[in-house]
Amino acid sequence: MKPEDLTPEQLEAFINDGVMPEEPVPTAPLIGIPVAPEPSGQIGPEMCHTPTTPTTPLYHDEGFDIKDPVELLFLLDDNVREGRVTLHPWQVQIMLDFAEGDHTDDRPFQGVVRACNGSGKDKYVIAPCSVWLCMRYKRSRCVITSSSGKQLDAQTCTYIDMLCEEANRKIAPNIWKLNYRYYECLATGSPIECFATDEAGKAEGFHPLEYGRKMGLFMSEAKSVPDAVNGAFNKCTGYTHRLHVSTPGLPMGHFYEYCQRSRLRKSYDSLTEKDPVDYVQYHVTAFDCSHLSRVYIEQMKRDLPGGESGSAYKSQVLAEFGTTDEMTVITYSAVWQAMFNPPKCGHLKDPFNTAGLDLAAGGDETAIAIRNGNKLLLIKGFHFSNTSATITYLEKIFKEYHLDHPKARIWGDAGGLGKPILDELRNRGWKNIHYVTNQGSPRDERVYKNKGAEMWFDFAKVLESREVWLLNDDKLKIQLSTRYYKITPDNRHQLESKLQARMKGHPSPDRADAVVLCYCDYKSRLEEPEYEKPYKPEDEYVPVRQFSLREWADFDNERDIKNPSRKLDFTVLREEIADLNKQRKTTTDAHIQ
Numbered sequence: 193m194k195p196e197d198l199t200p201e202q203l204e205a206f207i208n209d210g211v212m213p214e215e216p217v218p219t220a221p222l223i224g225i226p227v228a229p230e231p232s233g234q235i236g237p238e239m240c241h242t243p244t245t246p247t248t249p250l251y252h253d254e255g256f257d258i259k260d261p262v263e264l265l266f267l268l269d270d271n272v273r274e275g276r277v278t279l280h281p282w283q284v285q286i287m288l289d290f291a292e293g294d295h296t297d298d299r300p301f302q303g304v305v306r307a308c309n310g311s312g313k314d315k316y317v318i319a320p321c322s323v324w325l326c327m328r329y330k331r332s333r334c335v336i337t338s339s340s341g342k343q344l345d346a347q348t349c350t351y352i353d354m355l356c357e358e359a360n361r362k363i364a365p366n367i368w369k370l371n372y373r374y375y376e377c378l379a380t381g382s383p384i385e386c387f388a389t390d391e392a393g394k395a396e397g398f399h400p401l402e403y404g405r406k407m408g409l410f411m412s413e414a415k416s417v418p419d420a421v422n423g424a425f426n427k428c429t430g431y432t433h434r435l436h437v438s439t440p441g442l443p444m445g446h447f448y449e450y451c452q453r454s455r456l457r458k459s460y461d462s463l464t465e466k467d468p469v470d471y472v473q474y475h476v477t478a479f480d481c482s483h484l485s486r487v488y489i490e491q492m493k494r495d496l497p498g499g500e501s502g503s504a505y506k507s508q509v510l511a512e513f514g515t516t517d518e519m520t521v522i523t524y525s526a527v528w529q530a531m532f533n534p535p536k537c538g539h540l541k542d543p544f545n546t547a548g549l550d551l552a553a554g555g556d557e558t559a560i561a562i563r564n565g566n567k568l569l570l571i572k573g574f575h576f577s578n579t580s581a582t583i584t585y586l587e588k589i590f591k592e593y594h595l596d597h598p599k600a601r602i603w604g605d606a607g608g609l610g611k612p613i614l615d616e617l618r619n620r621g622w623k624n625i626h627y628v629t630n631q632g633s634p635r636d637e638r639v640y641k642n643k644g645a646e647m648w649f650d651f652a653k654v655l656e657s658r659e660v661w662l663l664n665d666d667k668l669k670i671q672l673s674t675r676y677y678k679i680t681p682d683n684r685h686q687l688e689s690k691l692q693a694r695m696k697g698h699p700s701p702d703r704a705d706a707v708v709l710c711y712c713d714y715k716s717r718l719e720e721p722e723y724e725k726p727y728k729p730e731d732e733y734v735p736v737r738q739f740s741l742r743e744w745a746d747f748d749n750e751r752d753i754k755n756p757s758r759k760l761d762f763t764v765l766r767e768e769i770a771d772l773n774k775q776r777k778t779t780t781d782a783h784i785q
Contacts, residue, residue, distance in 0.1 A: 254328075254329055254330050255327055255328045255329045255330050255332075255379075255380045255382075256327045256328060256363075256379070256380070258324060258327060258328055259291065260287055260288055260290070260291035260292075260324065261287035261290060261291060261320035261321050261323075261324040262279065262284055262287045262288065262320075264320055264323060264324045264327070264355070265279070265287075265316070265320050267362070268355050268358040268359055268362060269354075269355070269358070278482065278483075279316065280312075280316075280480060280481055280482065281480075282474060282476050282480055283312065283316045283317065285457060285474070286303065286305065286317055286321075286474055287316075287317070287320060287321060287324075289301065289303070289457070289463055289472070290303075290321050290324075290433060290435070291324065291328075292463065293463075293464075295406075295432045295433055296404075296432055297400075297429070297430050297431065297432055298468065299468045300431060300432050300433060300434060300468065301432070301433045301434070301435075301463075302434045302435075302470070302471045302472065303434070303435050303436070303471060303472050303473070303474060304414075304435075304436045304437075304447065304450045304451055304454055304471050304472075304473050304474070305317060305435065305436070305437040305438070305473075305474045305476065306438065306439075306440050306451055306473060306474065306475050306476065306511050307437070307438075307439060307474070307475075307476035307511055308439065308476060308477050308478045308481065308484075308508060308509055308510070308511045309439055309478075309508040309509075310478075310481070310484060311476050311478075311480075311481050311484075312481070312483075313412075313437045313438075314347040314348045314351055314412060314437070315347070315351045317435070317437055318336065318348055318351075318410050318412060318435070318437055319348065319351035319352045319354075319355055320355065321408070321410070321433070321435065322334040322336060322352065322384050322408060322410060323352060323355045323356065323359075323375075323384070325382070325406055325408050325433065326375075326377045326380060326382035326383070326384055327359070327367075327377050327379070327380060327382070329380065329382065329405070329406045330380045330381060330382065330405075331380065331381050331382060331401045331402050331405045332380065332382040332400075332401070332405055332406035332407065332408070333382060333383055333385075333398070333400060333401050333405070333406070333407045333408070334382075334383070334384040334385070334407070334408040334409075334410065335385050335387075335398045335407070335408070335409050335410065335428070336348060336384065336385070336386045336387075336410040336411075336412065337386070337387055337388065337389065337395060337410070337411055337412070337417065337421065337425075338388050338411070338412040338413050338416075338417065339388060339389070339390055339413065339416045339417045339418065339421070340388060340413060340416065341388040343388075343412060343413055344373070344386055344387075344388045344412065345373075347412075348386065348412050349373060349386055352375060352384060352386075353370060353375075356368035356370055356375055357370070364379075366378060367379050373385070373386040373387060374386070381401075382401075385398075389421065390417075390418050390421065391421070392418070392420035392421050392423060392424040393424070394424075395421045395424035395425055395428075396424045396427055396428070397428070398425075398428040399428060399429060399430045400430040400431075400432075406432045406433070407428075407430055407431045407432055407433070408431065408432065408433035408434070408435070409425055409428060409431050409433070409434045409435070410434075410435050410436075410437070411425070411435070411436045411437065411438075412437055412438070413437070413438050413439070414436040414437060414438040414446070414447040415438040415439065415440060415441040415442075415445060415447045415448070416438075416441070417446075417447075419445055419446050419666065422446040423446075436450060436471075439507060439508065439511065440507050440511055440512060440513040441507065441513065442513065442524065443513040443523065443524045443525050444524035444670075444673055448513055448524070449528070450471050450473075451473055451513070452528075453470070453471065454470060454471035454472060454473040455470070455472065455473065456472075456473050456474075456475055457472050457473065457474050460472065475511060476511055477509065477510050477511050478492075478508075478509045478510070478511075489509055492505055492508060492509050493505060493509070520673060520674060520675055520676055520677070521648045521649060521652050521675045521676075521677055521687070522648075522651070522652045522655060522672050522673055522675060523673065524669075524673035526652070526655045526656055526673075527655065527662070527669055527672045527673045528669070529655075529658065530655050530658075530660050530661065530662040531662045531663070531664045531665075531669060532664065533658075534661050535566065535658050535659050535660065535661055536658070537566070537659060537717070537718065539564075539565060539566065539567045539661065540565040540566045540567075540659075540717050541564060541565045541567075542564055542565040543597075543599065544564075544594070544597040544598075544599040544600045544601075545562055545563065545564050545569065545593050545594055545595055545597070545600055546562070546563050546564075546600065546601050546602075546603070546710060546713070546714075547560060547561065547562045547563075547590070547593070547595055547600075547601070547602045547603065547710060548560070548561045548562075548602075548603050548604075548705075548706045548707060548708065548709030548710030548711070548712070549586070549602060549603065549604040549605065549610075549614075549706060549709065550605050550610075550702050550703075550705040550706040550709065551582075551604065551605055551608075551609060551610035551613050551614070552575075552700075552702055556575075556690075556700045556702050557573035557574060557575045557702050557703075558573065558574055558575060558576075558582060558702070559571070559572065559573045559574075559702040559703040559705065559706035560572055560586065560589060560706055561703070561706040561707040561709070561710040562589075562593045562595070562710065563710050563711065563714075566659055566660050566661055566714070566717075567661040568660075568661065568662050568663050568707065568710070569593065569663075570589075570593065570663075571663050571665050571668050571703055571706065571707060572589070573667065573702060573703050579612070579613060579616075582613065583613060583616055583617060583620075586617065587617070587620065587622075590602070590622065595622075595624070596622075600624055601624055601626060601713065602622065602624055602625045602626065603626050603628050603709040603710065603712055603713070604617075604625055604626065604627060604628065604709070605628055605629075605630065605705065605709065606627040606628060606629050607629055607630055607631065611627070614627060628643065628647075628709060628712065629643060630642060630643055630644030630647075631643070631644065634646035637684075638684070639684060639685060640684055640685050640686075641680055641684045641685060641686035641687075642686070642687075644687055645677065645684075645685050645686055645687045647708050647709070647712050648675060648677075648687060648708055649685065650712070651707075651708045651711050651712075654711060654714060654716065657716060657718060659716055659717070659718055660711070660714075662707070665703065667699070667703055668703045668704060668707065670699055671699050671700075671701045671702070671703055671704035672701075672704045672707070674698050674699060674701075675687065675688070675701055675704060676688040676693070676698065
């Protein structure tokens, strides 16, 4: 007797009790799951999967008896079962790791999948894992998000639809209830909730349906999901599974940081070796996907900008993070290192503090940064509606951080409305304020358009030396790493204006400008010091003066080189010349008349 031949009463008994009628369900021969061979042509023992019988899974008190997502695909996907689609070793590895052991909120499965374009991340990772979790465990919950509604509808939800409909067709009708971006396994009472958002508030408040139940958090194309949304996901406590899947983009954001901090899966023999708080990383290139032909890879190598060494090829084929080195002054990785990896030299202290002050107009915030030596002590942004309140608040901070020290310095942006505020502060006794005009002339006018561009590039060099210790501030991190510049027609570096940045959606660099001002007079202490000479040479070399034709012409002595006609009398000759000139003038005047 087949499940679709059951009467409504038998179906209800089957769902509630997990007991089929006495007539056995016909079974098919054992069929191994087709798995793509590794590049060497062999599949490692950890990638092998026990042959499974494609029978109707029994339902028990905790859900359907389906071992893992691989078995789910073999049961529901005809293409996989009949060998038309071959699962890649990395896909099998992720799905087996996802189901291996009894993951709890104390020991959750946490993974990041950094994969190339077209690898099948949604179809053979997110969709089967989420559907399996909700069918395997009673009262479980899956939450899937993406920043793109189109991505969510066209790929993730489409593949979930396919699996749910096949479950309704092959196992029993109405196991899954399907709605737009919402799916519920009625047999287990387990929902899958999908949403696309860039608002952090909409990503909060997800917790297990009941204490001790399973919950999975999935993020599709995680590189484009805002950090604030990921921060909201971090507040969703109680999850047992978490998976961030994406192609790599620019080296910034939470997905990049998770990849930087996590170890590759191949470095573990078993995930039991991994610390529960750490993520495991799966790195998938186009060469790991047999369905991506070598012709496709060669075309990408030929057609993408920059060819094999270009950032597009590295991202789409090699699944490597790109770079904005050619677009931004400071790389994200340099900022990240300065914030999370303190310099080996430690805190190089000064007896006084130094401040940078960026005074803003309109809706931007005023920002102040204060450092001692190489370490940033404060980065703060604020906004007051009137100038008086701004000045009062600044004076409070100046005194709190001992900027009234005789050697303390305050570097302030004197452009626009900044100068009147700086003038008032100086009138109140803060004589250590130094005016900086970003549009002023740089030291090296051949390279930089103005003073502001020169200060930014100088600070970039300091960051690259790994000598600066910055505070962990999300706004500062983004602003420092998204300061764009261009090369002018006269081959000089010019920063993108704040108006251009606003039009392109780039953040206003208020806090970043304050930090750059704060370090504008910083001198590296890692440079080799200059030593005094141990002695002074007795005979200093005096270069011989070069020969000058003018000196030779003016030289006057009794030698033969003097002008031999200098002492002759030419009076008579001069008189004759004068008479001739008079006669010529008389003749010329007569002709004119």
